[in-house]
Amino acid sequence: MLAIQAVGLTKVYSSFFGKTRQTALAGLDLTIPVGSAFGLIGLNGAGKTTFIKSILGVVRPTSGTVRALGGDPEDAAIRARIGYLPERLHLPGAWTPVAFLSSVARLKGLGNAVETCRRHLGRVGLASDAERRIGGFSKGMRQRLGLAAALLGAPDLLVLDEPTDGVDPLGRAEIRRILAEERARGATIFLNSHLLAETERICDRIGILAKGRLVREGAIDELTGSATRYRARFAPGADAAALATIGFTARGGDDAFVCDAADPAALDALLTRARGAGALLVELRRDLRDLEEVLSEALGSPSIAGESS
Numbered sequence: 001m002l003a004i005q006a007v008g009l010t011k012v013y014s015s016f017f018g019k020t021r022q023t024a025l026a027g028l029d030l031t032i033p034v035g036s037a038f039g040l041i042g043l044n045g046a047g048k049t050t051f052i053k054s055i056l057g058v059v060r061p062t063s064g065t066v067r068a069l070g071g072d073p074e075d076a077a078i079r080a081r082i083g084y085l086p087e088r089l090h091l092p093g094a095w096t097p098v099a100f101l102s103s104v105a106r107l108k109g110l111g112n113a114v115e116t117c118r119r120h121l122g123r124v125g126l127a128s129d130a131e132r133r134i135g136g137f138s139k140g141m142r143q144r145l146g147l148a149a150a151l152l153g154a155p156d157l158l159v160l161d162e163p164t165d166g167v168d169p170l171g172r173a174e175i176r177r178i179l180a181e182e183r184a185r186g187a188t189i190f191l192n193s194h195l196l197a198e199t200e201r202i203c204d205r206i207g208i209l210a211k212g213r214l215v216r217e218g219a220i221d222e223l224t225g226s227a228t229r230y231r232a233r234f235a236p237g238a239d240a241a242a243l244a245t246i247g248f249t250a251r252g253g254d255d256a257f258v259c260d261a262a263d264p265a266a267l268d269a270l271l272t273r274a275r276g277a278g279a280l281l282v283e284l285r286r287d288l289r290d291l292e293e294v295l296s297e298a299l300g301s302p303s304i305a306g307e308s309s
Contacts, residue, residue, distance in 0.1 A: 001070055003157050003188035004032040004055060008064035011050050011212075024050035026212035027064065032205075034069075034156075037179070037189040039203035041196065041295055047212040048192050049087075055159060055190070056084060069156055080108065083155035087162045087192075089146045093135025097121055097145050100134060104149045113152070120148040125174055139166030147175065151182070158182060159190045164198050176202055196291040200224070206291065208298045216298040223294050228260050229287040230267060235280035242277040246270060258287050 009028040014021050024047045032038045040048050053059035054066045057073030071078040092100060101117035110116065121130050124144040129137070134145065143166055150158060158179070164172045179189055179202055193199050199206065200220060207217040216223065232248065233256045240250050240257075247270055248257035261267035271281060 001034045002031050002067070003034045003036070003069060004030065004038075004190065005067045006030045006051070006054070006064065007066075009051070009054065009061050009066050010063045011047075011054065011059060012062045023212055025054070025061070025064075028209075028212065028214055030207060030214055030217065032188065032190065034188050035183065035186060036205055037183055037191065037203040039191045039193065039199040039206040040209060041193070041199060041206055041291065042209035043299065046209040048209055049161075050212075051209070052159060052161060052190075052192060056082065080153070081156045083150035083153070083158045085143075085146045085150040085158075085160045085163050087165070089142055091134045091137075091142055091145065093133065095134055096131050097126055097134060097148070098130050100145065101149060101152065105152050108153045110153055116152070117148075120151050121145075123151070123178055124148045125171065140168055140171055143167050144171065144175075147178070151178075154185065155187060157188045157190065161192045162194070163191065164193070164195060172198060196295065200291050206294075208295055210299055216294070220291075224290065225286055225288045228262055230259055230261060231283075231285055231287040232257050232259060232271075232274075232281060233283040234274070235282050238274075238279040239277055243274060243279060246273045246277065248274065255282075 006028050009025050010023070011025040012021050012023050028047070028051065040051065042048055050059055054061060055068050055073055057079060066073060069078055069081055073079065098114065098117055098121070101120065102114055105111070105113040105117060118127070118130060121127050124147050126141065126144055126148065129141065134142070137145070143163065147163060150160065164175055167175065183189060189202065191199060191203055203220060205217070205219050206223065208215050231251065234243070236255055238255060243257055244250070248259045250256070251258045259270050261270055274281065
């Protein structure tokens with residue numbers, strides 16, 4: 001079963017008089033299996049927010065279809081199975097976390113769920129702040145409270161828009177732990193974030209959106225790594241010219257080199273030749289890229305550092 005399925009999904013926004021048109025989604029095709037953790041990344045204006053609104057049934061597509069948990073996102077029964085944390089979270093400052101979560105619980109049809117609300121506050125690290133007014137909360141505390149609200153009712157699909165924005169490093173680690181627990185329970189995680197390092201830690205698959213189109217999608221291991229490329233570091237004094245003739249290419253100083261080997265036997269042969277040239281191996285690992293490099297390559301941009309944090 002698929003948690004999310006989009007087929008030819010297109011959304012075009014028109015001005016009031018219909019004179020100008022803006023395409024937010026341009027024939028998007030995407031499938032996300034139940035139980036996975038999927039991260040959608042891309043630059044501002046790529047269409048990520050419109051896609052999230054389509055999953056939630058807030059935006060109707062111009063053409064194409066989108067389904068969530070096997071049904072229509074506009075179906076109230078489907079919506080009840082989705083937990084959502086928006087990027088811009090507006091909370092009632094005069095309320096306490098317990099009062100806020102109790103209100104959300106009633107809207108979700110959970111009835112009198114004060115103890116459940118307190119349990120979720122404990123999960124997100126707000127147990128000691130349960131009776132404080134939300135108006136005095138920091139941005140990180142508000143994000144934690146929003147996550148607690150999304151978790152109410154044990155949803156089958158969690159749609160999280162920038163869940164760790166404004167959260168301190170220890171808090172981010174706690175959120176990752178909670179999301180891992182939700183996945184172990186069977187929930188599907190859909191994450192939208194500019195914090196690429198967090199996306200890489202939480203998700204097992206990603207999609208890259210550009211101008212409303214999916215330009216790359218797959219398992220993170222497949223997109224960031226290579227089955228045949230390795231990074232080797234030799235002790236100082238290694239003959240770079242001799243290593244180059246063998247098949248090692250210098251990479252960024254620190255006596256680091258990369259090489260390609262189709263299988264373990266080929267790799268062992270390369271290393272044997274390197275030792276024969278007097279090089280002493282001190283480190284060997286697969287040559288991995290981070291998501292920033294993958295995103296930059298997919299978008300054809302030399303640097304996206306300003307968009308990734």
